[in-house]
Amino acid sequence: MVGGGHAGLTAAICAAELGASVCILEGAPRTHRAGNSRHTRNLRPMHKGPTFVLQDTYTEDEYFDDLMRVTDGITNEHLARMTIRESAESVQWLHDHGVRFQPPLGGTLHLGRTNAFFLGGGKAVMNALYREAELLGIEVHYDAEVIDLEFEVDTFKNATVKYEPENKVIAAATLVAASGGFESNIEWLKEAWGAVAENFLIRGTPYNMGGMIKLLHKNAAQQIGDPKQCHAVAIDGRAPKFDGGIVTRVDCVSLGIVVNDQAHRFYDEGEDFWPKRYAIWGRLVAAQNNQVGHVIIDQKSKGAFMPPVFPPIVADTIGALAHKIGIDEEQLIKTIEDFNRSVVPGNFDHTELDGCHTDGLEIAKTNWARTIDQPPYSAYSLKPGITFTYLGVGVTDKAQVLMENGAMYKNVFAAGEIMAGNVLGKGYLAGIGMTIGGVFGRKAGKEAAKNALN
Amino acid sequence: MRLTDLQSATQVEAERIMTICNACRYCEGHCAVFPAMEKRLAFEQADVEYLANLCHNCGSCYHHCQYADPHEFQVNVPQTFSDLRQQTYATYAFPRFMGKAFENNGMWATIITVLSFFSLFWFFGGSSFAGAAFYDIIPHSLMANTFGAVGVVALLALVAGIVRYWRALSLPSPLKLHWGHIITGIKQGVTLKYLDGGSGDGCTYPNEAPSHARRIYHQLTFFGFMLCFAATSVGTVYHYGFNWIAPYAFLTLPKILGISGGIGLIIGPIGLLWLKYIADDAPKATANKGMDAAFLILLLMTSITGLVLMLAKGSILLGPILIIHLSFVLALFITLPYGKFVHGFYRLVALIKYAYENEESSNN
């Protein structure tokens, strides 16, 4: 198993339960094990009727419609429907392996129907799975980055692990690739996005360098997904370069306006509920000068959103605020005056699409439009934050990796981010990352064990 | 410029960490701290002192934190809150200098107290050591008066400290408070609800895997203490109410209560000390100044010497053992308002505040 995240551990546990002898090679040190999985909060399982962690029902068709909407149809329907159906088992599987969930009403984003929240978050999940792995006698090696793979036509032979003073070659009957995407690899992101990628912040692990994706592609694996496609959100520009995780998000975009470095607005901030629009703002900000956007709110909005981790830049006048964030004062004053003038009075209600909109602006704000005129004013500067990339390898519904020529490798399986692009061609549905990792992790583990024991 | 009124580096650190947690909230299912935190946008002195005392130091939010060391955010809620709890005990203790003495040197302060009582007894009662009955060695009136006086002083100091903390949390007077809140608080405190990890599997103590060990040993200690307390109370009633004089036979109420309590009070503290010894260091207080261990050892020695005393009935060692026992008991009494004992009361006040606050917000 290459990669010790949620997908890799799930596969390892399933394989060991079938009697295979399993070794996990995790590229990160013990303290950084479990890549992006340790930053997660929930997964999205289909369910018929309420369960012990979810309300109501979330059917296959509704789930599939949601997926079609966010991906604009760039998905493999067969794999997507299989994932959705199998996701019904995910909560129970995790629970049986020591993972605990919050009761349905605990969720912060009102996702109690579609998303099951982990008690203690992703690191609690991963600690539980690592304990399970230990009980099953699975060998885990940290600081064990795989840097080469050897194949004989369609058969995996061995993997080379980076090791001091000398690299180690490990032969195995089967290979499961669960090593995440390539989001930590800024150079590779630059190949896809150009120099602007230098200004991207990476929300998760610094260890998902995509080395395995490259090695598999080099050895004739089918490429899936577009290198530019990823989950990208707008986060606080002061976030650390890596591993900033959930706390760096800024949830007040829909309450105010967002301007770029020239102090112009560039998109409808009130298009839809923030959780639904969260994942488009990364791209929007990435398209601006210096990859920066500034959210501006006034006193009316203070305290009306999840408190961000960094304090806002505050000033008593718009001019002073512009000065503090380093953008043109005259222009910002003008942008806000224009905006205020075009706000149509209405009944503001942040809990619904309230229709409070602007009239006559080139870029309208279609909901929650309120004048920005009550000092002190607050600003948060945003940068694109990359969650994970979708470029990877093609797989079958048994998680078996496909080759360029459409055949399958005899003994290579993949799960998690490295194959998420099969289901998620673009866009994002909250909780689907862990869902894909879990479903394909279980498939990959079971199939790999069968394959190895034959 | 600080907008808040934080007094110490630990309070500032608590504010910093709570700001991170409040943006994250992954731990909201573990205990009462996080739901209470979510009701706040800023963390002033009273807020952090309240949250710190809601925390049972179960360790879950440390082991499950993606921002824990070596992450640059260095989030460690249990450690910061442990430090802060020790500070609150000192801040609100009455008189304050006593609180400070115990905050900084819990173990030494306790040892010195035990030794001074021992010397006093030795000095005043040393001549009558050879006697075989309890009150030959130390006359009952002397014993009762000493204990009564020390007990009253300790009780007053304890109450004064708790009242100060109660006020600092801006809780309404107990007379105006809904009884339901007090009962909820007591129930959550006595059952150690927040040592269940939020899932019922137990807390991540002494290490990352969930376990009920802490809860079990703590309950043995707590109920052991309560049984011993009951034994003493029944004994007092026997003495003054019925003129039945100690020592009592094995099958009398004070003995049954005392022996079962004493056993709990031996196994419990030993278990807790053992867990503390093997537990992960990271979530513990930065400066372990011995306050916790001193209290546990004091409890343990009180119960051990108490049981030995019972066995020594009629022997020539009775005298020395009795004064050793009494020294421990008196030291326990006098250190109650300043040592780890107070944690129960501070936690109870915090839990009552939690119940009160939840009600308030559901009414709004």
Ligand SMILES: Cc1cc2nc3c(=O)[nH]c(=O)nc-3n(C[C@H](O)[C@H](O)[C@H](O)COP(=O)(O)OP(=O)(O)OC[C@H]3O[C@@H](n4cnc5c(N)ncnc54)[C@H](O)[C@@H]3O)c2cc1C
């Ligand atoms: C901040 C954040 C929040 C998220 N929240 C959610 C959420 O709430 N719900 C959800 O469904 N998804 C969420 N996601 C997405 C989710 O994290 C991923 O979809 C999922 O964790 C992928 O699991 P994985 O096992 O494929 O990858 P990872 O968990 O990233 O594991 C990959 C592992 O492979 C190792 N590795 C990489 N290269 C090598 C190599 N060459 N050799 C050996 N080891 C290697 C890495 O060290 C890493 O540990 C979030 C992501 C981030 C960044």
Ligand code: SF4
């Ligand atoms: S302790 Fe860590 S994981 Fe838990 S709420 Fe705080 S920041 Fe989040």
Ligand code: SF4
């Ligand atoms: S250590 Fe346990 S009790 Fe304390 S705040 Fe963390 S989860 Fe809550």
